[in-house]
Amino acid sequence: MRSQRAFRGIGLGSKPTAGRGQRGSSHPLTPFVLPTAPAMLRSLRPIPQLCPRPCPAGPCPARCQPRRRLAVPPGAPRLPLRQRLCVAGAVAGAAAAGWLYARHEKERQQRSRRLQQLRRLALGQGDFQLRDTAGAARSKADFLGRWVLLYFGFTHCPDVCPEELEKLSRAVELLERDPALPPLQPLFVTVDPERDDAAALERYLRDFHPRLLGLTGTPEQVRAAASAFRVYVSAGPRDADGDYVVDHSVLTFLVDPDGVFRDCYGRSRTAEEVARSVRGHMDAYEPLPAADGQ
Numbered sequence: 001m002r003s004q005r006a007f008r009g010i011g012l013g014s015k016p017t018a019g020r021g022q023r024g025s026s027h028p029l030t031p032f033v034l035p036t037a038p039a040m041l042r043s044l045r046p047i048p049q050l051c052p053r054p055c056p057a058g059p060c061p062a063r064c065q066p067r068r069r070l071a072v073p074p075g076a077p078r079l080p081l082r083q084r085l086c087v088a089g090a091v092a093g094a095a096a097a098g099w100l101y102a103r104h105e106k107e108r109q110q111r112s113r114r115l116q117q118l119r120r121l122a123l124g125q126g127d128f129q130l131r132d133t134a135g136a137a138r139s140k141a142d143f144l145g146r147w148v149l150l151y152f153g154f155t156h157c158p159d160v161c162p163e164e165l166e167k168l169s170r171a172v173e174l175l176e177r178d179p180a181l182p183p184l185q186p187l188f189v190t191v192d193p194e195r196d197d198a199a200a201l202e203r204y205l206r207d208f209h210p211r212l213l214g215l216t217g218t219p220e221q222v223r224a225a226a227s228a229f230r231v232y233v234s235a236g237p238r239d240a241d242g243d244y245v246v247d248h249s250v251l252t253f254l255v256d257p258d259g260v261f262r263d264c265y266g267r268s269r270t271a272e273e274v275a276r277s278v279r280g281h282m283d284a285y286e287p288l289p290a291a292d293g294q
Contacts, residue, residue, distance in 0.1 A: 126140060126228045126229050126253075126255065126259070126261055127139065127140045127228055128140060128189070128215075128221070128224065128225035128228060129217065129221055129224070129225075130189065130215040130216060130217040130221055130222070130225060131198065131215065131216060131217055132198070132213055132214065132215055133198045133199075133201050133202040133205070133213070133214050134198070135198055138215055140255075140259050141259075143185055143187075143255070143259075144257060144258065144259050145257045146182070146183050146184070146185045146257055147182060147183070147184045147185065147254070147255070147256060147257060147278070147282065148184070148185050148186075148187055148253075148254070148255040149168055149171070149172065149184060149185070149186045149187070149252055149253070149254060149274075149278070150186075150187040150188075150189060150229070150252065150253045150255060151164055151165065151168055151186075151187070151188055151189070151251075151252045151253075152189050152190075152191050152226060152229070152231045152233075152248055152249065152251070153165070153188065153189075153190065153191065153248065154190050154191050154192035154195070154196055154246050154248075155190065155192070155195065155196050155200055155201065155204040156192065156195060156243070156245070156246075157245075157246075158245075160250055160267070162207075163267075164250060164252065164267070165188065165205075165208045165212070166208065167252075167269075167270070167271045167274065168186055168208075168209070168212075168252055168271075168274075169186070169208045169209035169212065170271035170275075171271040171272075171274040171275040171278065172184055172186050172209050172211070173209070174271065174272065174275040175275050175278060175279065178279075181279065181282055182257070182282060184278070185211070185213065186209055186211060186212045186213070187212075187213050187214075187215060188201070188205060188212055188213070188214045188215065189214075189215045189216075189222070189225055189226075190214070190215070190216045190222065191222060191226060191231070191233045191246050191248045192235070192246050193216050193217060193218060193219050193221075193222045194219070196214075196216050197216060198214075198216060201214030201215075201216055202214065226248075229253055229261075230249075231248060231249045231251065232247070232248060232249045233246065233247070233248045233249075234246070234247045234248070235247075250266060250267050251264045251265065251266055252264065252265045252274070254277075254278060254281060256281065256285060257285075257287070258287065258288045260288070262281050263277060263278075263281060265277070
């Protein structure tokens with residue numbers, strides 16, 4: 001209560017009044033004066049305003065500041081809006097062109113390295129030493145420069161091999177309709193050299209595409225060719241008549257003009273799908289770069 005009565009005498013702009021316990025004290029209360037509201041308003045500085053364009057009040061008042069602009073040399077011509085847009089577009093186009101060129105160069109270098117790897121791989125990939133139906137020796141080098149569709153089978157196959165050869169022949173016919181495409185050579189390599197000699201192959205292949213070329217050889221040569229393409233071959237047991245069936249992988253291989261294996265097609269692929277895939281590989285084909293020193 002005593003402290004409350006002591007502060008009742010303190011008002012705005014008045015000296016503090018001591019309470020009963022402060023009579024005769026040598027340390028009077030320090031006066032604390034709050035400024036009045038008009039004094040506070042007078043102390044505030046006016047906020048400068050940006051001059052609208054045009055100024056509605058005529059000449060700008062003292063407190064109205066003009067809008068700030070970038071310093072432009074006197075007498076310097078200003079480009080029209082269309083020209084400025086053209087300059088900005090040219091700068092953006094040059095930047096985009098530079099980015100596309102750098103990306104193209106990077107992809108080109110990656111493709112070059114990949115092609116070099118394919119060339120080193122192609123030197124020993126899928127090579128063979130066989131004979132055709134005319135008795136001429138044939139190897140992979142004889143077909144370099146041409147696309148090749150190659151199928152492994154045998155003439156005594158009851159149903160699978162004839163179906164696959166019909167599909168291969170149909171795919172070749174579809175591709176031959178476009179004269180702009182490079183030539184494609186179909187090949188048939190027997191996995192049963194004991195029964196499939198040159199004469200047997202020639203008789204058997206008459207029912208398929210006229211350019212389908214048959215290849216055979218010794219059992220060792222045929223096994224080496226099948227192994228080069230990772231083709232599984234296993235002759236089954238003989239029956240009472242000495243007949244047997246050869247179990248083998250059912251795949252058609254696509255080889256490019258550089259002798260590099262590009263793709264393979266199983267029984268589930270149709271002739272139209274095979275032709276479409278081969279066309280895609282032909283369109284995207286890039287020759288392997290020449291080996292060092294050649």
